[in-house]
Amino acid sequence: MNKPELVNAVAAVTEERKAATGAMIDAVIVTITDAVTTGDTVQLIGFGSFSTGARAARAGRNPATGAEIQIPAAKTVKFTAGKALKDAVNAS
Template sequence: MNKSELIDAIAAKADISKAAAGKALDGMVDAVTDALKAGDTVTVVGFGTFYVGERAERSGRNPKTGETITIAAAKSPKFRAGKALKDAL
């Protein structure tokens, strides 16, 4: 399912226009993004939790030269599915 198909499904289930469903989806994505940037977690009960995962600095190897390099620490968005979502699958 891509974004336009998701907007169509939201519009049908909520009985609203596609334009309103698109704005609602964009607003939700922006709100989750802003919360994660601020270091917060976003929990939607029954659906799941969005949070920021952190990876420590580590050493790696350049596959072309074989040289050892240092890979910087990084933050990445993660999602943990809730019980209701797991049970639905």
């Protein structure tokens, strides 16, 4: 499902206009992005949690040449599925 399909599905359930639904979905995405960017954890009970994590610097290999390279440390985004989402996926 892509974003326009999500907007259509949510608009059908809420019986709102697609434009208003699209704006609401955009606002939710921006709010979650802002919170996770500042280091907060966003928990949506039953769905899951968005948070940040850290990946340590490490050595890797260039697949084209086989030469060893240094991969720098980086922040990463983590999503942990909630129990209700896990149960729904496993039930289908």
